[in-house]
Amino acid sequence: xxxxxxxxxxxxxxxxxxxxxxxxxxxxxxxxxxxxxxxxxxxxxxxxxxxxxxxxxxxxxxxxxxxxxxxxxxxxxxxxxxxxxxxxxxxxxxxxxxxxxxxxxxxxxxxxxxxxxxxxxxxxxxxxxxxxxxxxxxxxxxxxxxxxxxxxxxxxxxxxxxxxxxxxxxxxxxxxxxxxxxxxxxxxxxxxxxxxxxxxxxxxxxxxxxxxxxxxxxxxxxxxxxxxxxxxxxxxxxxxxxxxxxxxxxxxxxxxxxxxxxxxxxxxxxxxxxxxxxxxxxxxxxxxxxxxx
Amino acid sequence: xxxxxxxxxxxxxxxxxxxxxxxxxxxxxxxxxxxxxxxxxxxxxxxxxxxxxxxxxxxxxxxxxxxxxxxxxxxxxxxxxxxxxxxxxxxxxxxxxxxxxxxxxxxxxxxxxxxxxxxxxxxxxxxxxxxxxxxxxxxxxxxxxxxxxxxxxxxxxxxxxxxxxxxxxxxxxxxxxxxxxxxxxxxxxxxxxxxxxxxxxxxxxxxxxxxxxxxxxxxxxxxxxxxxxxxxxxxxxxxxxxxxxxxxxxxxxxxxxxxxxxxxxxxxxxxxxxxxxxxxxxxxxxxxxxxxxxxxxxxxxxxxxxxxxxxxxxxxxxxxxxxxxxxx
Numbered sequence: 163x164x165x166x167x168x169x170x171x172x173x174x175x176x177x178x179x180x181x182x183x184x185x186x187x188x189x190x191x192x193x194x195x196x197x198x199x200x201x202x203x204x205x206x207x208x209x210x211x212x213x214x215x216x217x218x219x220x221x222x223x224x225x226x227x228x229x230x231x232x233x234x235x236x237x238x239x240x241x242x243x244x245x246x247x248x249x250x251x252x253x254x255x256x257x258x259x260x261x262x263x264x265x266x267x268x269x270x271x272x273x274x275x276x277x278x279x280x281x282x283x284x285x286x287x288x289x290x291x292x293x294x295x296x297x298x299x300x301x302x303x304x305x306x307x308x309x310x311x312x313x314x315x316x317x318x319x320x321x322x323x324x325x326x327x328x329x330x331x332x333x334x335x336x337x338x339x340x341x342x343x344x345x346x347x348x349x350x351x352x353x354x355x356x357x358x359x360x361x362x363x364x365x366x367x368x369x370x371x372x373x374x375x376x377x378x379x380x381x382x383x384x385x386x387x388x389x390x391x392x393x394x395x396x397x398x399x400x401x402x403x404x405x406x407x408x409x410x411x412x413x414x415x416x417x418x419x420x421x422x423x424x425x426x427x428x429x430x431x432x433x434x435x436x437x438x439x440x441x442x443x444x445x446x447x448x449x450x451x452x453x454x455x
Numbered sequence: 456x457x458x459x460x461x462x463x464x465x466x467x468x469x470x471x472x473x474x475x476x477x478x479x480x481x482x483x484x485x486x487x488x489x490x491x492x493x494x495x496x497x498x499x500x501x502x503x504x505x506x507x508x509x510x511x512x513x514x515x516x517x518x519x520x521x522x523x524x525x526x527x528x529x530x531x532x533x534x535x536x537x538x539x540x541x542x543x544x545x546x547x548x549x550x551x552x553x554x555x556x557x558x559x560x561x562x563x564x565x566x567x568x569x570x571x572x573x574x575x576x577x578x579x580x581x582x583x584x585x586x587x588x589x590x591x592x593x594x595x596x597x598x599x600x601x602x603x604x605x606x607x608x609x610x611x612x613x614x615x616x617x618x619x620x621x622x623x624x625x626x627x628x629x630x631x632x633x634x635x636x637x638x639x640x641x642x643x644x645x646x647x648x649x650x651x652x653x654x655x656x657x658x659x660x661x662x663x664x665x666x667x668x669x670x671x672x673x674x675x676x677x678x679x680x681x682x683x684x685x686x687x688x689x690x691x692x693x694x695x696x697x698x699x700x701x702x703x704x705x706x707x708x709x710x711x712x713x714x715x716x717x718x719x720x721x722x723x724x725x726x727x728x729x730x731x732x733x734x735x736x737x738x739x740x741x742x743x744x745x746x747x748x749x750x751x752x753x754x755x756x757x758x759x760x761x762x763x764x765x766x767x768x769x770x771x772x773x774x775x776x777x778x779x780x781x782x783x
Contacts (some may be wrong), residue, residue: 195562196562197562197565197566199565199569244758244762247762248761248762248765251765253561253562254508254561254562254565255761255764255765256761257508257561257562257565258508258707258711258757258761259757259758259761259762261510261704261707261757262708262754262755262756262757262758262760262761263754263758264704264754265701265704265705265708265750265751265753265754265757266750266751266753266754266755266757266758267754268750268754269746269747269748269749269750269751269752269753269754270747270751271747272745272746272747272750272751273745273747273748273751274747276745276747277745277746277747376747380573380700381573384570384573384574387566387569387570391566425577425580425581426577426578426581428573428574428577429574429577429578429581431570431574432570432571432573432574435566435567435570436555436567436570439558439559439563439566439567440555440558440559443558443563
């Protein structure tokens, strides 16, 4: 039983990271209709920026918040410079462009920081904490708390602020949002900024346990795709639930089903993506869209 | 037309003369370019003409490469005989994959194939009794390797090993190119493009769109499988790292370069994959022993192409040339 509880908590911690990145993917998909394949590499880049700041003697939390701000700004710039010029063209063109970004950013981080894994000292110790006789890792608990706080802040932003209203309006109906005075292009840029900031949280939180290297988020990205697809691709709540369910169930499958072990975790996530896409493309929470051919 | 004939004969002449003018090492590199060329040809059929995207063509290359390596290394089949088998295995799996792909619209097909590209190496490592796990399978100097790695004598002319591999790859490459050319110029190609441009209109005109899309997937995978088989024969070795997610994405870059000018573009794309590292290395103070700068250049080229593509098609339309089919 103790082992089961431990596995569930560490599954929630990795699931929280998947959920954050899945949220980033969903925000961009909702507002601009594309899947951003570079989301994982952008998160890795953010983690490296935080790492570099800490190497210059910064404490973790200041470095973390500066990284978030830089990532937010970087996301806005990215949208304005490379996405906006071809917005309105074929969607697949934008998707291929994000693949270009994936390759370029991966190359950039490898170029600057080298391809080897580096130890990233997170804010939480890896020492165990005892709750009701079961030892949990402080790091896992900390990651869960940070992920929940980030999601709450984002939820409040979308639900309670005028900016959030503008963001939702430009995602749901850009042309009518413009008619009532919402600056749609700026909103889309803010959406990219928010997605990159969320990715930064995911990257920095993942770095201590995964070790920092340029390919760190590639597998996390696939898990996050699975989470987003499971949640229906358009539903933020679905992405969060999908991420947590995926994190816990993959952890339990990996622990208790020998044949899957660590090696087939990724393949399981892919099988889930394919099954959901083929059997129920609107996922658990998504709306199905009826289109004229 | 006459100009086209001139270009083609110049290209053919260059293909024949090059291995005698270049060092053995460069000839070997050009043999690998031939394998990439065939894979890009396959991606061109799939994405350029049938409008289905694949980010996972490296996986089909890997299927071809492993078919060859397993047959030569474990079952003692002559390497040349494995090429059609590799094409058939990859093509068959491609046909099977094409059926579920029908249900996925562009964005989700990109997602699913990306997933396959990421996951495939982990599956190769899991089933290590067949695939040799992370170490892979080497068959250099095996009795079933044509020339045993020392060279081949054809009609009294002795070719070094790398010259032989160059000749083999490009003879197959040119043959497959001609095949694809005729196929795409025929009723088959017209039907594919009709389905790509408007499924509804194509169906109304009596084109069986499912059959054509699945066939395109199979054909494309068979070409990738052939490319993978030749890739494996070229280095007499295959491992999960030799055909990585990186290669899948680079093939896409090569194909996008190819969309600019059909056949020449495909050759250019293949040359890019093999030689970009050398070109980037010419820039002072850039060390290409490390993969970073080359990978950055690949990504930057793809981003620039996607930004320029709308511009280029608009320019092409302005000067009255028919634009080359673009991915959707």
